[in-house]
Each structure stands twice: as structure tokens, then as C-alpha cells.
Amino acid sequence: MQAKRVTFQRTALPLALLAPQLAVTGIFFLWPAYQAMRQSLYQEDAFGLKVVFSGLTNFYDLAVDPTYLASLLTTLVFSLSVAAVSLSFGLLLAVLADGVGRGSKFYQLFLVWPYAVAPAVSGVLWVYMFDPSIGPITKLLRVVGIDWNHQIHSGQALALIVMASCAKQIAYNFLFFLAGLQSIPKSLLEAAALDAAGPIRRFFTIQFPLLTPTSFFLLVVNMVYAFFETFGVIDATTYGGPGQSTNILVYRVFNDGFKNQRIGASAAESVVLLAIVAVFTFIQFRYVERKVEY
């Protein structure tokens, strides 16, 4: 009896403390995920009058839908570009701030600000700056002979959402890279300097290799971000257009579900996204935990 009570006491408190988190996870993740999976197996008519179990038909339809496959390709190009651009700039800024040493606190603060701006707000800013008729950057570009209109040119639209999405990630990557750089013992770089390695060689042979775990971690984080969290940016800038050219998967889920009322298709697309995030999370846990020892 007593043992039982003790056991009960031990689990009750942790459960109580976890309850809010569990509730949030349940309500905002598990329940919708379950709904998405269930609905992905049904098809509904356009008026929402009849719901029919359709097995994997929704998934089959996706697999043979050329616009969906194009969207998948766009998403890949988009997220790889976001990752590449924001990682390189984050690293470049971190290297510069690390070299500055004393003033780096200032740079840190300065560079972290974009991270605090809501994606929709920053999206609106980008739309304004690149507005085809009144945008200040558009005017500048016209001076150098570039005709900017992301409402017509699909390549420019993609470039715009990449830029708008990167602004925030650069700040995030910068912080991690800076922390990574500063955790490399100073004596390693001094030893390398004595070993006749100049700053550039030191970077490529000592600092960059030692940042590998950080880079890999950030690569996954940035890919996840580009895949799943860029809805706000797109909804504020291109709405997936022109045509389908910036209609990445996460935006498509919204389009199909809410605009086109194709609930079954939208649910199936969500499930695919869920599977992709699961893969990323697995990679994250499996490979990123490894640490470098100095």
C-alpha cells in the first residue's frame, strides 16, 4: 500500500508540472496531426455535403499531380537557397564580429534585431522595398539596368522570398556561429599562427572544421525553417505567385485547404510535410548531438 502511494506521489507532481506543456502539445499538435492523417484518407465534395473514405487516393493524386511535384521542386530549391545564403552570411558576420572582439556585443545586438521582427511585418517591408512601381530598391535597380518586377518574373519572385526569409535566419545563424567561434580556445589559433597559418588559412583549416557540428545543426534548423515557417513571408509578399512559381509546400497546404476547399488533398499534403519534418528531426537527433572535444 505504502509503496503504491509513494509511486503515485512521484508521478503526480511531474505530471502536474508537465500538464500545461502536454496540453499545448496535445491541442496544437497531436490533435491537428491526427485530424490531418484521418482526413487525408477521405474525400469531400465541393459543398462539404458528403465525405467518402478513399484510402490512399489523395496521396496517389498528389504523386501524379505535376503542379505538386513542381511545388516540391520549388520548395527544395527555395530551402536550399535559404540555407546556403543565410548560413554563409551568418558565418561571414560571425567571423567579422569575432575578429572585432571588444565591440562584438554591439554587433550582436544589432544583428539580433531582425530575429525579433514578425515574419509578416518584415515581409511587408520587403514588399515595399521591392515594389515594382514605388519601391526604393526597385528604383535603384532600374538605375543599374535591372527591370525588377517580382509580380511578373518568377525568378525574381523566388529571389525575393529567399531574401525575405533569410533576413531572420542570418541573425539566428550569426549567434550560433559566433558562440561556436568563441568557444574555440584562443591558444589553438595562436598555435596555428606560430605554425605560419595566416588568418584565411586559420579559418579554413582550424575554425571552419571545428564549427562542423554547429554548421550541420544550423543546416537542419534552416531547412526546417524554410520548409515550414516561411508561410508568413510568402503570404505577405508573393502569395505563391506569379503562377505557381513560389507556391512552396507549406503555402500550398493553406491554398488547397482554405482557398480551394480541397480538404482531403490539403490533409494529404500536411501528412507529407509531417513526414519530412520527422525525417529532419531524426537526422537532427541522430547526427547533431556529437560534440567536438578540445
Add this chain to the structure above:
Amino acid sequence: MAAVSLKGIRKTYPNGLEVVKGIDLEIENGKLCVLVGPSGCGKSTLLRMIAGLESVTAGHIEIAGKDVAALEPAERDIAMVFQNYALYPHMSVFDNIAYGLRNRGTPRNEIKARVEEAEKLLALDGLLQRRPRELSGGQRQRVAMGRAIVRRPSAFLFDEPLSNLDAKLRTQMRVEIRTLQQRLGVTSVYVTHDQLEAMTMADQLVVMNAGQIEQVGTPAQVYDAPVSQFVAGFLGSPAMNFLPGTIQAAGDLVLDAGGHVTLTGTATQMQGQRVIAGVRPEAIGIAQGAPAFTARLELVEELGSARLLHLRLGQTTLVAVVGRETAFATGQDLPVSIPAASVHLFNEKTGRALV
């Protein structure tokens, strides 16, 4: 010609702290010079200035006859062994040792030959393909040495290279480093705060205190004739005993704590002077000759080879090293004798030695 020559070296850090306050030092070719001093006295700062890792506020540094002021660390023809070894964690032992040679464009087969030579010299056989984290502390230490010697520099700089090792390994590595240094005949500057390491390894011993040199000499010279109370107390373990007193009649030192010590030589002319008498623990005799005073035995420490007696005389305690022939019981009152020849006298105010 001196291999390393320092003239009027000063260092003030950007925060305004002056940590090196005018150092003049000449280190002869092929000699091992040990910089020893308490923590924070500026040893590492001085070494890093020689290496070029720290800027020099004032003064001149010459290495192998060349003023190095305008030279980058890599151009100074020195190699340094760091306290934490500073091995590149992502490279194999081979690559760690070869890194500096590769950066200098040494031909491939030459690199291989030199690394293999270092491998033999440092007993690194079979470790070349390992990563630093797969090595023991002593092995990492050797790799750090290897990285220094393959460069064939005109000077080695060591910053407390043994302080991360346990006591036994430290003794062993001390001998290894010294043997290797003598074999290669490379001028070396060795920083430590361990007085035993300093005494045993040095050709030239430099005792530093608060950014200045207190004394330079061979270990025996510095040990036998310390120029100040600081040096006297710093070298030797257990440390020298200090007993304040006044010189009364010719050659009669009356200790404040009670008791008389008979002095000889010039000290007999210093009547009325306040002094501090320094006596090394091994010079103190128990129940031999005319006792200077009797002291209460408070504690006996067994060292195996000898015994340490902790004695109380009035308010002061002193330590004596004695052989193991006689057994002593704590609480006993012992007659303590102090041979006149073994007494070092220091000015009570300045701490300078009185000859």
C-alpha cells in the same frame, strides 16, 4: 652572443594594468632559462611577448641576433608549447606535427622524414594516426613537443607545459623535456610557478615578482645566496623559516620570539639593527651543539626519506627537516640549534639581503 635578449621590456594592458615593469635579460645559446614566480607576476605575458602573441609596450627583443619587433610570430624562428597543449582536435597526430611544415611549404618527403624523426625521439610510435582526444595527458604533451621540434627553431618557449599532468608524470616529463633540450641544444625559455621544476631544470634561473626580475643566476647560486626575502621564501620546499629579531651585542641576534642566535662575519658589526633571520629547514639542528632556544614540537610529518618537525617558539612556528634516526614525540620541548653559517639576514623593511 645571446640567443634571446630582452632590453627594458614593459607591458601595459589596454585596461591600464602594467604587468611587466622593465625586464632586462640575456639568455645564452643552448641554455634553458626558467622564469619562475608566483601566479600573476607576468611570466606568461613576458613569454607571449617574446613569441609575438602580445604586443610590447616598450623595449627591444632580439632572437638569434635579430630585432623581432616587426616580425610576425611565425617569422620569429621560435616554437611554443602551450599549457593546454593546444593540439588541433580534428587532426591526427601526424597532421598536428606536420601542420607548421606544410604551411611553410616544406616538401612532402621532408615532412614525412621529420615527423618520423620526432616520432622516434618522443616515443610516439604507433600514435601518428590517432586524434588528440585518443591520447593520454603525457602523450599529448609529447605531441605538443613534437610539433615544436620538427620546426627546428632557434628557440623553444614553454608556458607551464607540465601543469596539467599528475605529480608522477610531471617528474617523468620534466626529465624527458630536459634531456631532449640538452640533446637538441636549443635555447629555451621555460615558464613555471613550480619552484621544484625551476630548480631542477634551469641552466639559468630567473625569479620574477610583480612584473620585475628579483634575481638571476644558476639554481645553486639563487638558492644559496638569495638577494631578498621573497626569493629566499619562494625557492626550497619546505620554505625557509623567517624569524624577526634585533642584533644586540656583537654577533648576538636576539629573536623576538625568544632565544639567541650567534652570528659571525659582517653581521657582528650591525649592532642595534632590526633584521629578519632566514633559516632553511634542513639547516636547523635538534639537540646538537649549543641550543639557540627550546621549542615545543607540535606536529611530525613523515616523508619516508626524512621527517618534518613543526616547532613552536612563542608566537612563531618553524619547520625543521631531520633524519629518521631519532624518534620524537609531539608535545616535547626540544633544544634547537641554528648554525651561524646557515643564517640569511634580511633588512626588516625592504626585505633585501644584508651581507
